[in-house]
Amino acid sequence: MIALIRPECPNPTALAKGNYKHPVNKDALRKSTAGKCMYCESKIEHNSYAHVEHIKPKAIFPELEFVWDNLGYSCEVCNDNKWQKYNETTPFINPYSENPDDHIVFFEFYVYPREGSERGEYSITELRLNRAGLIERRKEKIDKLYTMIKIASSISNELIRNQVITDLRTESDKDKEYSAMIKSVLVALGIL
Numbered sequence: 001m002i003a004l005i006r007p008e009c010p011n012p013t014a015l016a017k018g019n020y021k022h023p024v025n026k027d028a029l030r031k032s033t034a035g036k037c038m039y040c041e042s043k044i045e046h047n048s049y050a051h052v053e054h055i056k057p058k059a060i061f062p063e064l065e066f067v068w069d070n071l072g073y074s075c076e077v078c079n080d081n082k083w084q085k086y087n088e089t090t091p092f093i094n095p096y097s098e099n100p101d102d103h104i105v106f107f108e109f110y111v112y113p114r115e116g117s118e119r120g121e122y123s124i125t126e127l128r129l130n131r132a133g134l135i136e137r138r139k140e141k142i143d144k145l146y147t148m149i150k151i152a153s154s155i156s157n158e159l160i161r162n163q164v165i166t167d168l169r170t171e172s173d174k175d176k177e178y179s180a181m182i183k184s185v186l187v188a189l190g191i192l
Contacts (some may be wrong), residue, residue, distance in 0.1 A: 001039055001093060001100035001111075001129075002180050007032050009068040020066050021052050029073035034175035037075035038095050039082075039127050040134055043177045044075050051079040055094050059084045072096065081127050093123045104129075106184040109138035141178050145171060145185060165191060 007028045009015065014022035030050060035043055037050075044050040053074035058065040072095075074082075082092065093100050103120035104111050111129045113120030124130065148168050155161040169192060170176070172183035186192040 001041060001095050001104060001123075002174055003099045003101070004032055004038060004095045006069065006096045012068070015066040015068060018066060020054075020071055025068075025071075026050070026052055026073070029071060032096075033073045036073075036175075036177060037078050038072045039074055039078040039092075039123070040129055041178050041180060042075055042134065042137065044073075048076050050074070051076055053079050053082070055092070055096075057082070057084050057086050060086050069096075077131070077133075078127050085126055087122060090118045090122045092127070093119055100180070104180075106181045108185070109135055109142050109181060111181075138178050138181055141182065142185060145182060149189065149191070 009025060010028050011022050011024045014020075014025055029052065035045055035050075037044055038053065051074050053072040054061075054065065055070050055072055056064050061070070064070040086092070093103050103114055103117040104124065105114050106112075111124055113124055128134075145168065148164065152161050152164040152168065155164060169186065172179050172186055172192060176182065183192060
């Protein structure tokens with residue numbers, strides 16, 4: 001999970017008419033996440049349909065169903081895991097209004113709550129951010145990363161080695177799948 005910037009609502013008229021899934025608005029949310037789920041950071045369109053997600057569930061907060069600041073872009077699994085769950089004292093992390101790094105941390109391909117963060121614990125547990133499929137996909141990504149690091153360390157030509165390291169660093173860019181995890185590994189290894 002990474003911090004996101006919420007765009008302006010491109011079609012507020014659609015919301016006013018009771019359509020929170022309008023394609024133009026959905027596309028703006030998609031672009032704000034680079035096509036990734038706002039929670040698990042999986043690229044969505046290559047394996048599922050994206051959902052316009054209600055940060056505060058519409059079943060519990062019907063007055064927020066058509067409020068732009070309550071909408072996000074998520075994968076079907078995270079949306080289903082979160083469906084109709086909300087804890088007023090320990091709400092889910094909202095990557096549009098806060099920095100998830102304050103609540104969660106990666107160790108390799110697992111995500112953990114920061115010490116003392118009940119919201120991190122609640123978000124990880126209820127969204128199932130360590131579910132088997134995610135761990136498998138994140139592990140594949142980490143394995144490729146370590147292979148690239150090994151290759152970079154074996155290259156004697158400094159120019160080529162620096163280019164490989166630059167390529168490694170781009171894997172932590174916000175538009176890349178699982179960028180928060182990759183960034184944490186690269187920081188731990190002193191590459192970022």
